[in-house]
């Protein structure tokens with residue numbers, strides 16, 4: 001094993017079950033390990049590297065920004081943060097943006113916003129309903145919102161005020177909502193939970209309920225947002241309009257950044273209510289503005305839709321060939337195959353054959369490649385998957 005891997009095992013805290021693989025370079029949709037072996041990257045830093053590796057526009061903008069100004073406090077304005085906020089607001093139903101550094105933090109911001117919104121209604125209106133099998137991050141508030149016992153069990157008690165409805169089951173949600181509910185938070189496609197798409201009628205019913213009861217409808221678009229499904233925001237596929245969304249993962253194309261967007265009704269934060277030292281700094285927001293312009297001003301979103309549909313069709317065809325594929329689920333370039341065989345084995349074999357994929361939920365292999373992936377590269381992925389499944393099926 002390489003020095004990097006051995007020293008990594010020695011010095012890095014054991015919070016991930018890492019593969020013994022050390023990556024040093026990327027180009028397009030490929031990454032290279034220390035030995036020079038090439039991998040087709042269908043993981044993309046877990047739905048992060050939207051523009052792939054070595055994107056000229058992104059790297060040039062970042063280099064220029066590094067020379068000019070890396071960081072300055074949110075006590076002041078910067079053109080980069082204003083530009084990222086403007087692009088997000090002008091291309092969405094939202095009125096304001098708040099920047100932070102990760103998905104969990106974006107959700108923390110949304111949860112605090114929800115509590116403050118609740119206070120404007122009544123002193124006891126502070127409960128948030130989220131979903132079973134959801135994932136909202138590892139910080140304490142976001143972990144409480146995450147409806148998966150496996151992530152919570154070592155850290156109980158959780159913060160109070162959360163309850164979990166069955167996803168895609170409107171009555172289950174309705175039974176949990178009362179006058180003390182300030183918000184409903186959900187993903188329109190559950191990502192870590194196993195690529196489980198929400199049903200349109202369900203999501204529309206949730207929106208209507210929130211409107212009727214004056215509850216904030218909040219959507220976690222940390223994984224589904226930023227073009228992943230072929231729309232800037234995944235909620236656009238369901239003809240719904242939330243009050244709040246959270247973003248991260250793809251937003252910075254690899255540079256750490258998160259954001260929360262809200263409409264006028266939910267715009268209740270005042271100075272000192274919430275803050276982040278690094279949030280939206282000029283380097284991170286430079287990256288976000290480049291990614292947003294690629295999505296908004298080039299045919300990239302159309303391509304995501306087209307190539308995403310193609311990936312889905314190819315996976316469905318594989319399903320006919322391999323009985324170990326129980327179901328193909330997803331939207332755009334966020335696809336999953338539910339398997340009847342161990343996912344870990346498939347992920348490991350894919351790696352051996354030169355492709356990175358990532359598990360999701362209990363038994364799902366997830367495909368969340370860079371948004372720039374081509375049909376030919378999807379063919380390559382399907383070829384590798386075919387070889388792997390022929391071995392284990």
Ligand SMILES: *Cc1c(COP(=O)(O)O)cnc(C)c1O
Nearest residue numbers: 102103104135136137191222223
């Ligand atoms: C990844 C993810 C998060 C957490 O984001 P971090 O940047 O790891 O904190 C939250 N919500 C969803 C839907 C995610 O996929």
